[in-house]
Amino acid sequence: MERNLYDERQLITAIKSGDDKQQNGALRQLYMDKVITLKIKDFIQHYGTKHDADDIMQEGILLMRRLIQEDKFSGNSKVRTFLIGICRNLIRGDLKKVTRVDLKGDFTAIDNDNLVENIDDYLFLEEQTATETKRDNILKTLLEQLTEKCRESLKLKYYKDKTMVQIAEARQLKNANQAKKAVDRCRQRLRDLIQQEPQLADFLKGTL
Amino acid sequence: MNLDNYDKIEAYLFDLLDEKERATFEAELKKDDKLKAEVNLHRLEQQAIKLQEEQNLRAQFAEWKQEKKSNTEIASEAKVVSMKPTRRSLFYRLSAAASVLLVLSAGTFWWANTTYNNQALADAAFEFSSNDRSNASTATSDFELAEQAFTDGKHKEAIDIYQNIIETNSNPTEVHLAEWNLANVQLAAGNTATAKLSLGRIAEDEAHTYQEAAAELLPKLNSFWRKLTVN
Structure with a gap:
């Protein structure tokens, strides 16, 4: 059996860290957790769904990650339990796409079994609308038109919030100035693609 | 790109404005279609970058899923021998056990006799x-x-x-x-x-x-x- 590298508190720290290696290590630990997988399989059997445990686990982990990175989750000893609760909710909802996830109430004092059973009292999942799904699918196709390096620059700047010096180092560019030019160029390219896409016109107007 | 608006838009979209600032900004949005379009564009950019990150993670999940599958296959291949003994193998096992017992008994008797x-x-x-x-x-x-x-x-x-x-x-x-x-x-x-x-x-x-x-x-x-x- 694999030894867990992170305890509950360390899982949260690693996922928030912004360091790919640490974050991936933490997410992998959750994904490979046999107890969580077995619980999910129990729920699948109980509620019935065509999706397999791995699919459920993936979506659950992505939502859990969002909660942690948006500083909404601070329960220092309930990461695994909460993840099981999220997955249970996803199974009951037949793995519908979620556009927003939020927490309500204080669940830190509740015991694990009751938390999973009553997860609806603490978890808010807003289902993605058909329009939002359409929007995301269009954006994904636009992203494919950017180069790998461009996508990497945008991720480092706008998702990882790295400085230009750090981006220059990661992208092996000469200096921060070059990194800034690369980021600005890539961002402009993405903006142009969005603005030129007719199917996104209504989103830009704000009518959707 | 209007850099003056950039920080304001970022703060608005990430919910970093206080109540008063937020109200002021939203009032501006209602009057200014250009600003509205800028905010919406910004929103779409952010969403695209978030989707890109999730795509990367999903690719990682696919690798881990494969790893999990390989580990499960190795574990199930290792289960070669049936746990339940067949009648024939049970007979042989009992015969072997009886033979060992006989030899041990004979040996014990011999030793006791030569010593005691x-x-x-x-x-x-x-x-x-x-x-x-x-x-x-x-x-x-x-x-x-x-x-x-x-x-x-x-x-x-x-x-x-x-x-x-x-x-x-x-x-x-x-x-x-x-x-x-x-x-x-x-x-x-x-x-x-x-x-x-x-x-x-x-x-x-x-x-x-x-x-x-x-x-x-x-x-x-x-x-x-x-x-x-x-x-």
Whole structure:
């Protein structure tokens, strides 16, 4: 059996860290957790769904990650339990796409079994609308038109919030100035693609 | 790109404005279509970057899923042998166990007999007289005769000689030797009760040369292993 590298508190720290290696290590630990997988399989059997445990686990982990990175989750000893609760909710909802996830109430004092059973009292999942799904699918196709390096620059700047010096180092560019030019160029390219896409016109107007 | 609006838009979209600032900004949005379009564009950019990150993670999940699958396949391939024994294999296992038990039992009986039967104990304890008998009061031949009789298995003869030595000998050391060997010959002859009595007396005599030896031998006569011997 694999030894867990992170305890509950360390899982949260690693996922928030912004360091790919640490974050991936933490997410992998959750994904490979046999107890969580077995619980999910129990729920699948109980509620019935065509999706397999791995699919459920993936979506659950992505939502859990969002909660942690948006500083909404601070329960220092309930990461695994909460993840099981999220997955249970996803199974009951037949793995519908979620556009927003939020927490309500204080669940830190509740015991694990009751938390999973009553997860609806603490978890808010807003289902993605058909329009939002359409929007995301269009954006994904636009992203494919950017180069790998461009996508990497945008991720480092706008998702990882790295400085230009750090981006220059990661992208092996000469200096921060070059990194800034690369980021600005890539961002402009993405903006142009969005603005030129007719199917996104209504989103830009704000009518959707 | 309007950089003046950039920070404001970022703050608005990430919910970093206070109530008053937010209200002011939203009022501006209602009046300014260009600003509205800028905010919406910004929103779409952010969403695209978030989607890109999730795409990267999903690719990672696909690798881990493959790894999980490989680990499960290896684990299930290792299960080659059925846990439930077939009737035939059970018969062979029982036969093998019975054979081992038989061999062990035979071995145990043999060992017990060679170690704990009367003759074996007597042979191990019996002491042959010293060659240096310059102070001897009994004729060399008496001890030698008794020892020869014991060796030849002529137990009654050896008993008689040793009893005579005990009655007539004035040398304590020689008497002690005769008493010790007499007890052993009694044992070899199958007179276990008599031997036990003699050994008991020797073991209680602190002055006896063979007190310790008798104390060591006595428990062996009461050993569990003697139940497996043929005497």
